[in-house]
Amino acid sequence: MKIKKDVLIQKMGDTFVAYDNETSTLHEFNEIGFLILLGIEKKKSKQEIIKEIVSKHKVSKNKAEGDYEEFVEILKTKDLIVGKK
Numbered sequence: 001m002k003i004k005k006d007v008l009i010q011k012m013g014d015t016f017v018a019y020d021n022e023t024s025t026l027h028e029f030n031e032i033g034f035l036i037l038l039g040i041e042k043k044k045s046k047q048e049i050i051k052e053i054v055s056k057h058k059v060s061k062n063k064a065e066g067d068y069e070e071f072v073e074i075l076k077t078k079d080l081i082v083g084k085k
Contacts, residue, residue: 001040001072001083009037018080027078032057036071040081 003009006021016034018027029037032053039049046068053064075081 001081002043003037003041003081004079007080009034009041020078020080023079025078027080032067033071033074036068037075037080040075 003018004020004022007018008021009016009018011017011034016029016031016037018029018037019025020027035053035056036049039052044052050061050064050068053059053067054061057064059067072081
C-alpha cells in the first residue's frame with residue numbers, strides 16, 4: 001500500500017492535511033491519521049505504525065489497530081492510497 005503520487009501530506013500549524021493534486025482537494029486529518037499517513041509514506045509495516053500510535057498516544061494495541069483499520073478504509077474511500085494493506 002502506498003500514497004498516490006499526486007498526494008502531498010504535511011503539517012500546517014496545528015492542522016494535518018493531505019492535498020490531492022489530481023482532484024485539487026484538501027483533506028484534513030487528526031494527529032493519529034497523520035501518523036498513519038506518514039507511516040504509509042515511509043513504507044512502514046502495519047505493525048510498526050500501530051506500535052508508534054500506542055507509544056505516542058498511550059492507547060491500547062486494540063484501539064490503535066481499530067483506528068488504523070478505520071483510517072485506511074477512509075483513505076481508500078477518498079482515493080488517497082493505492083495497493084493492498
